[in-house]
Amino acid sequence: MQDLRSLRKRAKLWHLVGGIEMTVSEPNWSSFAPLNRIGAGFFRIFAVIGLIAVYPAAIAYGNGGFEGVASCAGSTCHGRAEGNGAVVRQDEIATWQEPSSVSGAHSRAYSVLAGRRGQQIASSLGLGPATQATECLGCHATFAPSAQRGPRFQLTDGVGCESCHGAAEGWLASHYARPATHTSNVADGLTPLENPQVRANVCLDCHYGSEKTGQFVSHDMMAAGHPRVSFELDLFSALQQHHDIDDDYTARKRRPNAVRFWAVGQAEAVRRATSLYAQPKFGMEGAFPQLYFFDCHSCHRQIQDSDNRRLTFETNPGRPIPFGNPPFNDENIIMLSAVAGALVPGQAEAFRDASRDFHRSMGSGNARQSAQQLAQRARALSNALSQRAYIDADAFRVIEIIGGRATRPRFTDYSGAVQSVMAIDTLLNGLVTDGRVTPGAAAGIRANINRAYAAVEEPNGFKPADFRTALASATTAIRRLR
Ligand code: HEC
Ligand code: HEC
Numbered sequence: 001m002q003d004l005r006s007l008r009k010r011a012k013l014w015h016l017v018g019g020i021e022m023t024v025s026e027p028n029w030s031s032f033a034p035l036n037r038i039g040a041g042f043f044r045i046f047a048v049i050g051l052i053a054v055y056p057a058a059i060a061y062g063n064g065g066f067e068g069v070a071s072c073a074g075s076t077c078h079g080r081a082e083g084n085g086a087v088v089r090q091d092e093i094a095t096w097q098e099p100s101s102v103s104g105a106h107s108r109a110y111s112v113l114a115g116r117r118g119q120q121i122a123s124s125l126g127l128g129p130a131t132q133a134t135e136c137l138g139c140h141a142t143f144a145p146s147a148q149r150g151p152r153f154q155l156t157d158g159v160g161c162e163s164c165h166g167a168a169e170g171w172l173a174s175h176y177a178r179p180a181t182h183t184s185n186v187a188d189g190l191t192p193l194e195n196p197q198v199r200a201n202v203c204l205d206c207h208y209g210s211e212k213t214g215q216f217v218s219h220d221m222m223a224a225g226h227p228r229v230s231f232e233l234d235l236f237s238a239l240q241q242h243h244d245i246d247d248d249y250t251a252r253k254r255r256p257n258a259v260r261f262w263a264v265g266q267a268e269a270v271r272r273a274t275s276l277y278a279q280p281k282f283g284m285e286g287a288f289p290q291l292y293f294f295d296c297h298s299c300h301r302q303i304q305d306s307d308n309r310r311l312t313f314e315t316n317p318g319r320p321i322p323f324g325n326p327p328f329n330d331e332n333i334i335m336l337s338a339v340a341g342a343l344v345p346g347q348a349e350a351f352r353d354a355s356r357d358f359h360r361s362m363g364s365g366n367a368r369q370s371a372q373q374l375a376q377r378a379r380a381l382s383n384a385l386s387q388r389a390y391i392d393a394d395a396f397r398v399i400e401i402i403g404g405r406a407t408r409p410r411f412t413d414y415s416g417a418v419q420s421v422m423a424i425d426t427l428l429n430g431l432v433t434d435g436r437v438t439p440g441a442a443a444g445i446r447a448n449i450n451r452a453y454a455a456v457e458e459p460n461g462f463k464p465a466d467f468r469t470a471l472a473s474a475t476t477a478i479r480r481l482r
């Protein structure tokens with residue numbers, strides 16, 4: 001099962017970054033060494049004030065030309081075998097294409113379309129070869145319009161450097177030498193991925209869906225065999241990381257804060273889901289609502305016709321929907337409610353009300369309007385979370401609310417539970433990285449975190465009550481580290 005496999009990989013990352021279990025067998029994890037160094041407390045910086053301007057939410061491809069991965073590959077550029085460059089590692093391509101690691105997933109993205117599963121999905125949907133289907137290429141390649149493809153551009157590169165860093169025509173020749181600065185590069189079209197709102201939107205295009213060509217993965221694709229898409233900004237950023245966060249990086253950009261990335265990631269995910277859902281062309285599929293937006297296991301369950309009613313679902317205090325209604329997948333809504341309560345209390349009540357209204361509207365016919373209102377609330381929270389100053393205790397406060405008495409009853413469904421485990425995982429990593437918690441102390445509570453992971457390993461056997469117990473014990477253990 002896909003979920004199990006990727007959760008295992010993620011769990012491994014946690015052990016590694018926490019400096020706990022160094023016996024992991026993947027060959028290419030050396031790129032995480034710098035994280036360990038930081039974990040030892042080298043660069044401890046508190047409370048960075050948000051200075052960044054709010055970048056337009058949906059970044060269009062613009063008119064710049066896409067030059068292709070080959071144009072980054074020179075041995076004096078990003079094609080070195082060792083990450084020993086003076087400013088950046090320069091072995092970024094090696095990490096991006098390491099076939100046996102999670103960090104190599106993007107270079108595989110095109111070739112998986114040609115594999116058995118890819119072909120099966122596309123042929124079930126009558127799309128012809130997946131490697132030529134717009135419906136697939138939008139996310140499985142740098143799908144630049146043909147007029148913008150440079151001479152070395154190749155679709156077969158998969159999700160190449162420019163999918164995230166932006167079309168390179170405007171900055172390729174100048175970005176690495178004086179007088180270029182990060183600011184001038186951004187003015188020339190480089191995407192400022194150090195900005196959490198910008199990065200979240202780049203990733204969500206493919207790791208949730210977007211309005212752009214070929215970037216929507218629908219329930220019919222899932223039914224045809226596409227794996228579920230699950231995402232968390234901070235954790236996934238670490239999983240594909242190919243740069244060092246060293247003095248040089250922090251001087252050019254700034255020291256990333258795990259809580260900021262995690263929190264903004266949640267807000268942008270809510271905004272993305274609700275604003276896509278609000279549009280009829282995404283929100284509906286024929287006569288039915290687009291089921292991609294809803295909680296999968298609410299429908300994919302068994303029915304027992306016995307005299308004693310046995311519900312396969314639990315009622316959920318955050319979700320006032322009528323009996324028998326499929327719930328909108330609220331994994332990020334739950335997280336954002338929690339983070340607002342901990343970090344932006346002035347907006348928390350309004351967000352909670354808007355999310356209740358949204359769930360309630362599913363039974364009434366105003367769903368689209370309520371979705372738009374919720375998207376606006378998420379937008380406001382994203383801005384606040386992006387700009388606020390962060391202090392050490394924030395991660396503890398967020399974990400406390402996620403695992404606390406008020407939020408726990410909302411974990412009635414699998415996807416929300418997975419999201420909360422990823423949250424605890426990534427926030428604890430942040431605490432280790434910031435030197436607030438020692439790797440040894442984090443190792444001491446590993447069994448508790450592993451129990452929470454174990455409780456979400458098998459989606460079809462998910463037991464909410466067991467999960468909540470595991471979550472509570474992980475939260476208690478983390479509280480003791482405070
Ligand atoms: C909205 C973006 C998006 C679209 C559109 C999309 N995919 Fe995917 N696909 C993904 C993501 C993201 C993953 C990885 C899921 C994960 O592991 O979290 C994935 C995973 C896969 C996998 C499994 C890869 C593996 O390594 O096991 C296959 C196969 C696949 N997609 C095929 C297709 C096909 C065929 C189409 C077109 C019908 C398609 N995809 C359309 C985003 C997309
Ligand atoms: C999935 C998105 C993604 C892809 C694909 C990707 N990168 Fe990155 N890259 C990032 C993110 C996110 C960062 C860290 C944030 C930042 O830019 O400062 C980063 C950082 C970097 C850095 C360090 C920047 C600095 O200021 O120190 C370099 C160099 C780099 N990437 C090169 C590449 C190259 C070359 C490729 C293609 C082989 C590539 N990247 C592919 C997302 C991506």
Ligand code: HEC
Nearest residue numbers: 006105108109112139140159163202203206236237239240
């Ligand atoms: C153009 C589309 C696209 C963009 C943009 C993109 N990804 Fe991906 N990503 C994919 C696809 C498709 C896969 C699955 C490939 C496969 O498994 O074969 C994937 C896989 C991954 C994986 C491996 C997941 C797993 O469970 O193995 C990570 C981690 C990841 N992406 C992180 C990111 C981050 C972080 C960003 C933003 C900085 C990002 N991606 C942006 C398309 C994209």
Ligand code: HEC
Nearest residue numbers: 219222223224225228291292293294295296298299300326
């Ligand atoms: C509102 C109910 C509903 C929701 C929500 C829903 N599905 Fe479905 N799903 C269905 C129905 C109905 C079918 C068609 C089943 C049939 O033909 O017997 C189906 C079919 C499928 C199939 C093919 C099943 C088979 O037996 O071959 C898969 C896989 C699937 N859905 C995955 C998902 C995923 C993943 C999600 C969440 C993103 C999801 N579904 C959400 C109702 C739902």
